[in-house]
Amino acid sequence: MTIPVLKFDAVVVGAGGAGLRSAIQLSEAGLKTAVLSKVFPTRSHTVAAQGGVAASLGNSEEDNWHWHMYDTVKGSDWLGDQDAIEFMCKKAVEAVVDLEHYGMPFDRVDNGRIYQRPFGGHMSNFGEKPVRRSCAAADRTGHAMLHAMYQRNVKANTQFFVEWMALDLIRDGEGHVVGVSAMEMETGRIVIFHSRATIFATGGAGRIFASSTNAFMNTGDGLGMAARAGIPLEDLEFWQFHPTGVAGAGVLITEGVRGEGGILRNASKERFMERYAPNAKDLASRDVVSRAMTTEIKEGRGCGPHKDHILLDITHLDPATILKRLPGIREISIQFAGVDPIEAPIPVVPTAHYQMGGIPTHYDGRVVVPREGDPRSVVPGFYAAGECACASVHGANRLGTNSLLDLLVFGKSAGDSAAEDLKSGKAHRDLPKDAADRIRARVDALDKRTGGIPVFEARKAIANTMQHHAGVFRFSDLLKKGVTKILEVEKAIQNLEIKDKSQAWNTARIEALETENLIEVAKATMVSAEARKESRGAHVRDDAPDTPEFPNGRNDKEWLKHTLWFRDGNRIEYKPVSMTPLTVDTIALKTRSY
Amino acid sequence: MTTRTVQFRIYRYDPDRDERPYMQDLSVEVDSHDRKLLDALVKLKAKDESIAFRRSCREGVCGSDALNVNGKNALACLLNIDDLKQPIVLKPLPGLPVIRDLIVDMTQFFKQYHSIKPYLINNDPPPERERLQSPEEREELNGLYECILCACCSTSCASFWWNPDKFVGPAGLLAAYRFLADTRDQAANERLDNLEDPYRLFRCHTIMNCVDVCPKGLNPTRAIGKIKDMMVRRAV
Numbered sequence: 001m002t003i004p005v006l007k008f009d010a011v012v013v014g015a016g017g018a019g020l021r022s023a024i025q026l027s028e029a030g031l032k033t034a035v036l037s038k039v040f041p042t043r044s045h046t047v048a049a050q051g052g053v054a055a056s057l058g059n060s061e062e063d064n065w066h067w068h069m070y071d072t073v074k075g076s077d078w079l080g081d082q083d084a085i086e087f088m089c090k091k092a093v094e095a096v097v098d099l100e101h102y103g104m105p106f107d108r109v110d111n112g113r114i115y116q117r118p119f120g121g122h123m124s125n126f127g128e129k130p131v132r133r134s135c136a137a138a139d140r141t142g143h144a145m146l147h148a149m150y151q152r153n154v155k156a157n158t159q160f161f162v163e164w165m166a167l168d169l170i171r172d173g174e175g176h177v178v179g180v181s182a183m184e185m186e187t188g189r190i191v192i193f194h195s196r197a198t199i200f201a202t203g204g205a206g207r208i209f210a211s212s213t214n215a216f217m218n219t220g221d222g223l224g225m226a227a228r229a230g231i232p233l234e235d236l237e238f239w240q241f242h243p244t245g246v247a248g249a250g251v252l253i254t255e256g257v258r259g260e261g262g263i264l265r266n267a268s269k270e271r272f273m274e275r276y277a278p279n280a281k282d283l284a285s286r287d288v289v290s291r292a293m294t295t296e297i298k299e300g301r302g303c304g305p306h307k308d309h310i311l312l313d314i315t316h317l318d319p320a321t322i323l324k325r326l327p328g329i330r331e332i333s334i335q336f337a338g339v340d341p342i343e344a345p346i347p348v349v350p351t352a353h354y355q356m357g358g359i360p361t362h363y364d365g366r367v368v369v370p371r372e373g374d375p376r377s378v379v380p381g382f383y384a385a386g387e388c389a390c391a392s393v394h395g396a397n398r399l400g401t402n403s404l405l406d407l408l409v410f411g412k413s414a415g416d417s418a419a420e421d422l423k424s425g426k427a428h429r430d431l432p433k434d435a436a437d438r439i440r441a442r443v444d445a446l447d448k449r450t451g452g453i454p455v456f457e458a459r460k461a462i463a464n465t466m467q468h469h470a471g472v473f474r475f476s477d478l479l480k481k482g483v484t485k486i487l488e489v490e491k492a493i494q495n496l497e498i499k500d501k502s503q504a505w506n507t508a509r510i511e512a513l514e515t516e517n518l519i520e521v522a523k524a525t526m527v528s529a530e531a532r533k534e535s536r537g538a539h540v541r542d543d544a545p546d547t548p549e550f551p552n553g554r555n556d557k558e559w560l561k562h563t564l565w566f567r568d569g570n571r572i573e574y575k576p577v578s579m580t581p582l583t584v585d586t587i588a589l590k591t592r593s594y
Numbered sequence: 595m596t597t598r599t600v601q602f603r604i605y606r607y608d609p610d611r612d613e614r615p616y617m618q619d620l621s622v623e624v625d626s627h628d629r630k631l632l633d634a635l636v637k638l639k640a641k642d643e644s645i646a647f648r649r650s651c652r653e654g655v656c657g658s659d660a661l662n663v664n665g666k667n668a669l670a671c672l673l674n675i676d677d678l679k680q681p682i683v684l685k686p687l688p689g690l691p692v693i694r695d696l697i698v699d700m701t702q703f704f705k706q707y708h709s710i711k712p713y714l715i716n717n718d719p720p721p722e723r724e725r726l727q728s729p730e731e732r733e734e735l736n737g738l739y740e741c742i743l744c745a746c747c748s749t750s751c752a753s754f755w756w757n758p759d760k761f762v763g764p765a766g767l768l769a770a771y772r773f774l775a776d777t778r779d780q781a782a783n784e785r786l787d788n789l790e791d792p793y794r795l796f797r798c799h800t801i802m803n804c805v806d807v808c809p810k811g812l813n814p815t816r817a818i819g820k821i822k823d824m825m826v827r828r829a830v
Binding site for chain 2: 039040042043044045047048057093096097100101102103105106107108109110111112113114137140143144147148151152154155186215216217248249251252328331332335336454455456498499500502503504505506507508511
């Protein structure tokens with residue numbers, strides 16, 4: 001069986017922030033680059049980011065990357081790799097300035113510099129008080145950023161393959177990555193993109209949960225492809241629940257609302273965060289705020305007739321500030337909560353938002369796996385950046401605005417590393433002989449199968465299982481049962497059936513192929529979460545409570561290590577956390593409080 | 595939980611199966627959590643997976659799910675089911691070739707967007723830090739940069755229907771003005787030259803369908819007027 005083969009120097013999978021940023025580097029380096037995207041690039045989910053991107057520009061008050069680095073390490077509950085975190089925080093200013101030069105319409109302060117607002121967990125002077133570090137374009141920062149980067153790619157003549165879905169990673173006998181197979185959605189045609197460098201920038205998989213801020217297309221395609229190709233997934237037990245998703249709808253309300261002065265209140269209108277985080281209050285780290293809200297609801301202090309949500313109050317702010325700084329939030333609130341936040345508070349609940357883990361990478365964007373005693377051995381030809389990758393800068397909990405920074409810094413470094421590796425000018429490595437047969441067989445099996453379960457049922461099963469068994473708080477018995485359940489769901493998914501056999505824009509088939517990726521992320525999450533017998537960052541278990549020996553339930557003696565989940569045999573390994581920054585002293589382990 | 599039935603009339607066409615397009619009557623049960631038209635469509639797709647439409651963010655920022663709903667272009671994720679007359683008549687965006695069901699070929703739309711050089715042009719060596727721009731200068735970009743390229747406007751514009759290959763259309767012209775209005779951009783003359791043509795800009799007859807349908811509340815007609823002003827000012 002033959003499949004057409006297209007040859008490129010580099011193939012970037014995904015055209016969100018990370019993919020577009022790396023494509024700029026590759027195209028401007030003169031490399032023949034293809035960017036594949038399931039959607040037109042400006043529809044990628046980076047577009048939905050609201051509050052800003054972190055960089056210690058110091059435009060409105062004193063700030064520096066050392067403080068940003070400290071906050072990020074602390075936010076990560078010390079699971080983040082300190083070399084990668086130093087790298088990111090140091091590069092932040094340059095990353096934001098690049099965007100400004102591309103034409104991004106940042107808001108401005110009176111002296112003409114970029115506007116910055118406070119954000120959760122970002123503090124001055126090593127955790128003292130909130131600092132203005134988030135560089136913003138109103139509350140549409142992701143939109144402004146994504147469009148600016150797409151526009152820069154138009155200028156650089158990047159070649160886009162729009163509405164193409166990558167199907168599988170292709171590795172040769174020696175483990176080198178030599179390209180991907182992909183399907184053109186309009187025609188159902190399958191093509192192999194044969195490349196010397198393959199960069200995954202496929203975003204997150206928030207759709208494994210029933211209640212998620214994520215777009216429909218956030219199905220973890222890169223993680224599924226990597227897992228099927230034998231690449232382990234790192235730290236997938238750590239999922240961020242954003243404190244403020246619109247109750248019922250899941251749509252995100254930026255933390256920037258609290259940055260501008262918004263307050264969370266329970267049924268008795270109490271500003272309850274004062275009890276949980278006396279210093280940072282509503283601007284504590286996201287995991288801390290989400291747990292506080294969940295506790296308030298569980299203990300009967302939730303709002304509304306069912307006492308099932310919390311109120312986010314900005315009615316005390318000047319309406320002019322809301323209209324200028326939070327216009328998109330007002331729109332969302334009116335649209336999805338039926339509430340004008342100038343007049344009444346917004347009903348919110350913690351909602352699955354961001355995957356801290358992903359494909360293990362070095363901070364230079366190269367994918368690394370354990371081999372022959374080296375925990376970080378490079379997979380030649382393979383790079384990853386953005387939410388699908390794990391550098392790891394977010395560790396056990398990401399700070400708001402560090403995700404946009406992550407995709408800029410690591411998108412760029414992945415592009416630069418690929419460009420550097422390609423300089424040698426070596427020829428393409430041969431494709432494995434069975435590359436075409438393997439992908440054809442996978443798709444044909446799906447097309448021909450009868451008597452299986454439909455896609456929407458499979459997705460519901462994944463989402464409900466994950467929501468119930470691996471939510472904001474985790475319980476050892478639920479996790480154990482969750483592992484059994486998700487493996488049952490996996491069995492059903494091996495038997496997915498689509499009724500639609502058309503070759504033209506077959507959305508049912510695309511959704512089925514996405515489901516095969518979602519289940520890999522779901523398994524990795526559940527198995528890794530069940531295995532980690534401590535509480536850290538976003539992963540808090542009932543059997544690892546706060547004790548004098550283990551404050552916050554964190555056990556550094558046994559669990560200061562990264563999880564690596566392998567699809568083959570559902571196996572787990574661990575690798576050490578990098579505690580050595582590049583140039584500064586280690587930020588020593590400390591109990592986390594805000 | 596209270597459920598209610600939503601009735602649809604949907605444009606159907608699968609080039610693999612159908613000789614010609616047809617309208618199909620369908621209905622689906624939705625519950626009290628299903629507020630938006632897109633929620634109902636997703637439920638409907640669970641019943642009949644062959645119905646093809648684009649969607650992604652479901653919150654009005656990605657621009658994927660633009661449709662013609664009861665005769666007017668809109669984003670399915672921003673329309674309340676209860677505000678719509680039933681049966682809800684769904685058609686693909688008018689004026690572009692249909693690929694399948696509610697999915698149109700947007701090539702022409704993006705070609706026009708790309709034709710205005712939608713990127714900042716500034717040939718000075720970039721400074722070490724950000725270029726400066728006053729809050730007032732930045733404010734000029736409000737109402738321009740928020741466009742999500744959903745194509746609701748251009749595909750409701752009679753001039754675009756008539757000359758999609760020659761008239762840039764409201765979305766592309768809004769983007770053109772976004773760069774003309776940016777104090778950091780140095781290519782105003784080149785941009786105006788690019789539009790000085792009987793069709794590219796001047797086919798806008800201020801019918802204002804674009805303003806009427808824009809789901810983000812933007813005003814391409816006003817931006818087009820400002821480009822025309824700049825042309826005039828340049829000429830005198």
